[in-house]
Amino acid sequence: MEYFRLSQDQRNRHAILFNGLINLLSYQDIHSGNILGLEHMTPMILSPSEYNEYPDALSRQIFVVREPLKQVFDMFVPDLTYKILCAMDLPNRKRAYYYAPQLPSIECYSEQSDANLNRSAIHSLRLKKECIGDNDIFRVGGINEHVVIVTLGVAECILRRKLNGIRLNRVGFETPQKGRTTA
Numbered sequence: 001m002e003y004f005r006l007s008q009d010q011r012n013r014h015a016i017l018f019n020g021l022i023n024l025l026s027y028q029d030i031h032s033g034n035i036l037g038l039e040h041m042t043p044m045i046l047s048p049s050e051y052n053e054y055p056d057a058l059s060r061q062i063f064v065v066r067e068p069l070k071q072v073f074d075m076f077v078p079d080l081t082y083k084i085l086c087a088m089d090l091p092n093r094k095r096a097y098y099y100a101p102q103l104p105s106i107e108c109y110s111e112q113s114d115a116n117l118n119r120s121a122i123h124s125l126r127l128k129k130e131c132i133g134d135n136d137i138f139r140v141g142g143i144n145e146h147v148v149i150v151t152l153g154v155a156e157c158i159l160r161r162k163l164n165g166i167r168l169n170r171v172g173f174e175t176p177q178k179g180r181t182t183a
Contacts, residue, residue, distance in 0.1 A: 009055065019044070049092075056163040070101075125171050
């Protein structure tokens, strides 16, 4: 089975940012993906800019998706729960609805991954294949970054829809260490 990391395309310099998110959720909840502290519908004021772009997935502050990507998630995980964030750019009279999914968190991070010491910036991700199970969409647990993983089937479905501002990167698996003995 092949897996891909789903994230916001960082090349988009004008993607929106939510103001005041830290006032709604604790830092720990934001990074662990725990959205239960949010109201069912939460208005979020954006910094006004005529250049604001609204990608179909945001992952810099909190992982949220727009309606087309939510539909894909619902096809593969029908009982997924969401909290709605209404992104409002008041001076420009624009708004967009984003959905924060409560994804299952799986402790499958491999120490063979290339990351900084506190795991808040992961450059090359490797997973422990035996921990994943049969999950199609999940969050990597035990790290300080929003890392959402999807299977090949989900990735193909996303690519067929031609969504904007999304990046899919193949994820590797941990390899057995040669010369290690177990006691």
